[in-house]
Each structure stands twice: as C-alpha cells, then as structure tokens.
Amino acid sequence: MNDVANRVAVAASTPDVFGAQLETWRLRIEAALESRLPPATAVPARLHEAMRYSVLGGGKRIRPALLFATARTLGLTEDQVEAAACAIELVHVYSLVHDDLPAMDDDDLRRGRPTCHKAFDEATAILVGDALQPLAFQLLARDPALPPSPAIRLRLVDLLSEASGTFGMAGGQAIDLGVQGRQVDIAQIEDMHARKTGAIIRASVLMAAECVPGLDPKAHAALNDFATAIGLAFQIQDDLLDVLGDVSTLGKATGADRERDKPTHPAIIGIEASQERVHLLHGQALAALELFGERAAPLRALADWLLSRRY
Amino acid sequence: MNDVANRVAVAASTPDVFGAQLETWRLRIEAALESRLPPATAVPARLHEAMRYSVLGGGKRIRPALLFATARTLGLTEDQVEAAACAIELVHVYSLVHDDLPAMDDDDLRRGRPTCHKAFDEATAILVGDALQPLAFQLLARDPALPPSPAIRLRLVDLLSEASGTFGMAGGQAIDLGVQGRQVDIAQIEDMHARKTGAIIRASVLMAAECVPGLDPKAHAALNDFATAIGLAFQIQDDLLDVLGDVSTLGKATGADRERDKPTHPAIIGIEASQERVHLLHGQALAALELFGERAAPLRALADWLLSRRY
Numbered sequence: 001m002n003d004v005a006n007r008v009a010v011a012a013s014t015p016d017v018f019g020a021q022l023e024t025w026r027l028r029i030e031a032a033l034e035s036r037l038p039p040a041t042a043v044p045a046r047l048h049e050a051m052r053y054s055v056l057g058g059g060k061r062i063r064p065a066l067l068f069a070t071a072r073t074l075g076l077t078e079d080q081v082e083a084a085a086c087a088i089e090l091v092h093v094y095s096l097v098h099d100d101l102p103a104m105d106d107d108d109l110r111r112g113r114p115t116c117h118k119a120f121d122e123a124t125a126i127l128v129g130d131a132l133q134p135l136a137f138q139l140l141a142r143d144p145a146l147p148p149s150p151a152i153r154l155r156l157v158d159l160l161s162e163a164s165g166t167f168g169m170a171g172g173q174a175i176d177l178g179v180q181g182r183q184v185d186i187a188q189i190e191d192m193h194a195r196k197t198g199a200i201i202r203a204s205v206l207m208a209a210e211c212v213p214g215l216d217p218k219a220h221a222a223l224n225d226f227a228t229a230i231g232l233a234f235q236i237q238d239d240l241l242d243v244l245g246d247v248s249t250l251g252k253a254t255g256a257d258r259e260r261d262k263p264t265h266p267a268i269i270g271i272e273a274s275q276e277r278v279h280l281l282h283g284q285a286l287a288a289l290e291l292f293g294e295r296a297a298p299l300r301a302l303a304d305w306l307l308s309r310r311y
Numbered sequence: 312m313n314d315v316a317n318r319v320a321v322a323a324s325t326p327d328v329f330g331a332q333l334e335t336w337r338l339r340i341e342a343a344l345e346s347r348l349p350p351a352t353a354v355p356a357r358l359h360e361a362m363r364y365s366v367l368g369g370g371k372r373i374r375p376a377l378l379f380a381t382a383r384t385l386g387l388t389e390d391q392v393e394a395a396a397c398a399i400e401l402v403h404v405y406s407l408v409h410d411d412l413p414a415m416d417d418d419d420l421r422r423g424r425p426t427c428h429k430a431f432d433e434a435t436a437i438l439v440g441d442a443l444q445p446l447a448f449q450l451l452a453r454d455p456a457l458p459p460s461p462a463i464r465l466r467l468v469d470l471l472s473e474a475s476g477t478f479g480m481a482g483g484q485a486i487d488l489g490v491q492g493r494q495v496d497i498a499q500i501e502d503m504h505a506r507k508t509g510a511i512i513r514a515s516v517l518m519a520a521e522c523v524p525g526l527d528p529k530a531h532a533a534l535n536d537f538a539t540a541i542g543l544a545f546q547i548q549d550d551l552l553d554v555l556g557d558v559s560t561l562g563k564a565t566g567a568d569r570e571r572d573k574p575t576h577p578a579i580i581g582i583e584a585s586q587e588r589v590h591l592l593h594g595q596a597l598a599a600l601e602l603f604g605e606r607a608a609p610l611r612a613l614a615d616w617l618l619s620r621r622y
Binding site: 038042043044046047048051094095098101103104121122123124126127129130131133134135137138140141142149150151153154155157158160161162164165166167168170171173174175177178191 | 359405409414437445448462464471486488
C-alpha cells in the first residue's frame with residue numbers, strides 16, 4: 001500500500017511526463033475517430049452531424065488509452081489497435097448518449113456541453129446511439145488498420161458484443177436504473193459496476209491482448225485481473241468525484257448520484273472506506289502487472305493517473 | 312406482367328401449400344430465438360423479460376423466411392443459417408422497439424399487443440433495443456450452428472453492420488423522421504425505403520449467400536437484384552396496406568402514415584400507380600431468379616406470398 005501511495009504521489013507531482021503520452025494518444029484517437037465517422041455532409045446530414053457532435057465532443061478517451069497502453073505492454077504498435085480503440089470508444093459514446101436521455105438519467109450537460117438530445121432532439125439522440133453500435137462492429141469487420149486475420153477480428157467482435165450486452169454494459173445500466181432508491185448491498189453494487197463500466201474497460205484491455213496471436217495464457221489472465229481491478233477502482237473513484245468534485249473541473253453536475261438516491265460505494269460504506277477500496281484495487285491491479293516487468297510501464301502509469309485524477 | 316398476375320392469383324388461391332412451409336419456418340425461428348435469448352430469470356430480470364416479450368411477441372418472421380428460402384435455393388440447410396436468421400430478426404425487432412418510442416413514431420400497439428415501452432417503460436425499451444444489437448453480433452461471432460469459418464462469419468458481421476447503420480436501417484429511420492410533413496420526390500422516398508427496410512431485407516438474402524463459399528458472382532448479383540426489388544416492393548405494399556388494410560387483420564393502427572403526413576408511394580403517386588410499381592418490381596425480382604431455375608422455387612413462392620399478402 002505504501003508503494004501505491006508513493007506511486008500516486010509521484011504521478012501527481014510529475015503529471016507532465018505521462019500527461020504528454022496521454023495527450024498524444026488523445027490526439028491520435030480524435031483523428032482516428034474523425035476519419036472513420038461518416039461526413040456531416042452525407043445524407044442523413046442531421047444524424048451524421050449529431051454523431052460527430054457526440055463522438056468528437058472531447059472526453060478523456062480513457063478506454064482507447066487503456067487499449068494503447070496494453071498494446072505497448074505487449075509489443076504492439078498503436079497503429080495495430082487503432083481501429084479497435086475506435087470501436088470501443090464508439091460503443092462508450094453511444095452509451096453516454098442513451099444514458100443521458102430523459103427516460104434514463106435525464107442529463108442536460110455532458111463534457112461541459114449540451115447533451116445530444118438537448119443539442120439536437122430525442123429521436124436523433126436515440127438514432128445516434130443506434131448507429132454508433134453497428135459502426136463499431138463494422139470497423140472490427142472491415143477496417144484495414146486491424147490485423148487482417150479473420151479469426152482475430154471475430155474474437156474482437158465477440159469481446160465487444162459480450163461487453164455491450166445484458167451481461168455487460170446494457171445490463172449494468174438496467175440494474176442501475178432498477179436499484180435507484182432501493183436498499184442494496186455492496187455485492188450488488190459491484191456486480192452492477194462490473195457490467196456497466198467494468199465490462200467495456202476489461203474489453204479494452206482484452207481486445208489489445210487478442211491482437212497478439214498465441215499470447216501466453218498467464219499474460220492473458222494477468223491482464224484480465226488488472227482490467228477487472230482497475231475497472232471497479234475507476235468507478236468507485238468516479239462516484240467519489242461525484243461527492244467531492246466540483247462542476248467546473250468535472251464538466252458535469254456533481255452530487256447527481258445523491259440527488260437520484262443512487263446507491264454507490266461512498267453512500268453505502270462512506271468516503272474513507274471507498275478511498276481505501278480504490279487503494280486496495282489499485283494495488284491488486286499493479287500486482288497483476290508484475291509478470292510483465294518494465295514492459296508494463298505504460299499500463300502502470302495509466303493506472304496511477306486514472307486513480308489519482310481529480311476530474 | 313401477366314405471368315406475375317397469374318402467379319399471385321395462384322398463390323392466393325393455394326395459400327396452404329406455401330403457407331405450411333412458412334409456418335414451419337416460423338416455428339423454427341421462434342424456437343431458435345427462444346433458446347438464444349437470455350432467460351427471464353437471469354439478472355437483470357426485467358430487461359430480459361422485456362427482450363423476450365419483444366422478440367417472442369409473434370410477427371411474420373419475413374426476414375428469417377427470406378434467409379431460409381435463399382439457403383434452400385443455394386443448397387444449404389436451414390440449420391446452417393439459423394443463427395444468421397436469428398441475428399437478422401433480433402436487429403429487426405430492436406428497430407421496431409425503438410421506432411415505437413414516444414420520441415419516434417409513438418406507437419402504443421404492435422402485433423396486436425402493447426408496445427415494449429407501454430408494457431414495460433421507456434428506459435427499458437431503449438435498453439431492449441441497445442441489448443438486442445450486440446446479441447445479434449454475438450451470435451454471428453460465436454453461435455456453433457453457423458459455418459465455422461471465421462472469414463464467413465466476419466462477412467456476416469460486415470453485412471449486418473452495414474445494413475444496420477446510417478447507410479442502412481438507422482439512416483433510413485432518420486430520413487423518415489426528417490421528411491414527415493415535407494415535400495419530397497419519389498427518388499428520395501425510394502432512397503429512404505432502400506435504407507430503412509430494404510437494407511435488412513437485402514442483408515437477409517446476402518447473408519445466406521455468404522454462407523456458400525465460392526458462390527458464383529453471377530448468382531450473387533442475381534440474388535442482390537432479387538433482394539433489392541423485393542425490398543422496395545414489400546415496403547410499397549406495406550404503405551398500401553396502411554391505406555387499404557383494416558386494423559383487425561394488421562394488428563396495428565391503419566391510416567397512421569396519413570395522420571403523420573408521411574410521404575409514401577400511395578400519397579405521392581396514388582394507389583393504382585403504387586400497385587403497378589409493386590407488380591413491376593415483383594416481375595423484376597422473379598426475372599432475377601431465372602438463373603437458378605427450379606431451385607429458386609422457395610424464393611419465388613415467398614416473393615409471391617409477400618406481395619399478395621393482406622396483412
């Protein structure tokens with residue numbers, strides 16, 4: 001634990017070193033997404049505009065960064081996983097657009113700008129989500145930047161579809177809506193998180209792993225452990241920021257969870273115990289990376305950055 | 312044209328022959344879908360219930376029938392394309408659930424029962440659609456009933472994703488919402504139909520074709536022509552039924568298009584010219600099948616049935 005605390009202190013005091021890497025990845029994925037979205041001039045123009053508004057509207061691009069960092073750890077280049085990183089981000093963005101809808105979380109603000117249904121309209125926002133999903137799968141099937149092996153691409157389709165479905169993201173959102181205002185225990189909360197945010201974070205790491213033919217099963221298992229721990233820690237951190245953060249750095253309303261009577265770690269076990277849980281998971285995530293030695297430096301730095309972030 | 316008129320007359324007078332085949336296919340796809348949907352007992356139960364309610368809620372299963380009929384024409388068994396037929400139907404059902412939403416077509420009735428958002432709630436209906444999409448792609452990636460070749464499966468993913476996206480179904484729905492109450496010409500209407508309903512109908516036929524390794528490009532082109540013609544004819548027929556049909560046989564409200572000021576073939580070129588257009592397209596569809604001789608009997612019978620239907 002002291003080691004983790006030290007790493008976080010170091011990461012916080014030298015944000016420029018890894019920060020520059022993150023910014024490079026962010027610019028890369030921004031350009032990669034831009035070139036893969038239909039042009040706003042193509043019919044139906046309003047839908048394409050709304051897709052571009054939603055996808056290119058900023059964001060930290062954490063999931064692509066996880067994919068890139070895993071690729072680097074495994075000796076792949078960013079080029080080889082860029083299309084997969086786009087696919088993951090498209091699915092993530094679609095989920096934000098739908099989660100923001102009036103019938104769901106009813107949010108007006110996202111990344112400091114009006115949400116898609118506010119900037120456009122509800123029907124368009126529904127269709128943006130509906131259209132981003134197949135675009136993600138189409139990239140996995142067709143994008144020339146990915147490894148050409150159909151077997152690898154098909155495994156990516158399998159991973160992404162599993163992570164998006166009812167045992168992944170969509171199921172997590174359904175559980176989330178179902179538990180608001182209800183008494184639930186921490187195990188139920190963690191099952192919800194494992195699906196709602198954990199599944200896509202895990203898929204980000206495992207999709208990069210899948211691009212290495214014949215990867216050692218031990219390396220695969222270690223990455224799975226890393227991603228599972230980091231996914232949950234990330235979500236608890238997010239819920240902590242909702243309690244502790246302020247609107248100007250987050251770019252969205254804070255205190256929203258309490259307002260919705262959403263059961264979260266801070267609400268159930270308190271702020272301090274939640275911070276301790278993040279620390280513990282952080283340690284587990286780093287321990288899982290030991291197998292890779294120095295090669296895992298990008299993943300370690302990303303984990304440290306994710307769990308020390310203030311926004 | 313006389314040949315077409317004769318065929319329709321014969322089909323209408325002997326519905327039992329092909330009707331029995333359709334019913335066999337319908338029962339098969341019903342069981343196939345049932346076994347591939349998550350059980351209603353699995354968490355999140357309400358979402359799984361709503362998915363089963365929407366998918367297993369009847370319907371003519373026209374797209375699976377097109378897939379089965381194409382398979383038979385090409386010498387494949389129904390077993391070999393059953394998972395692909397399920398994938399197509401899941402995507403079709405998701406589109407119905409989302410199209411029925413208050414922000415879209417705002418329909419209360421579908422197949423004679425309350426629409427998903429009426430029977431459950433709006434958030435659940437959004438998530439049903441969101442979760443049916445990845446389930447469809449997962450079947451293509453994973454289902455043991457499909458041909459095992461990753462290359463074939465990947466082509467199916469590619470076809471289904473293209474047919475579902477903005478240059479297919481989702482784009483067609485966006486165009487549809489955009490043209491309501493506006494002056495548009497018949498070319499714009501036909502572009503809308505080619506995407507909104509045509510793309511998935513075309514994909515149904517082409518996905519079966521893709522399951523035949525090394526299919527003669529001429530056969531592929533003929534099936535593409537057939538599917539394109541039948542897709543448009545089917546939609547015009549649907550719009551005619553909206554004007555001419557009655558609620559008891561259709562299981563949904565009629566006159567809905569006029570009420571929404573939706574531009575359709577009957578509204579723009581009139582009922583008779585629309586019927587003539589259906590006839591013409593029917594003839595084109597049958598002409599495209601000549602290449603296959605007697606082997607195309609199932610596809611011919613299905614085309615005849617589709618375009619003489621009264622519901």
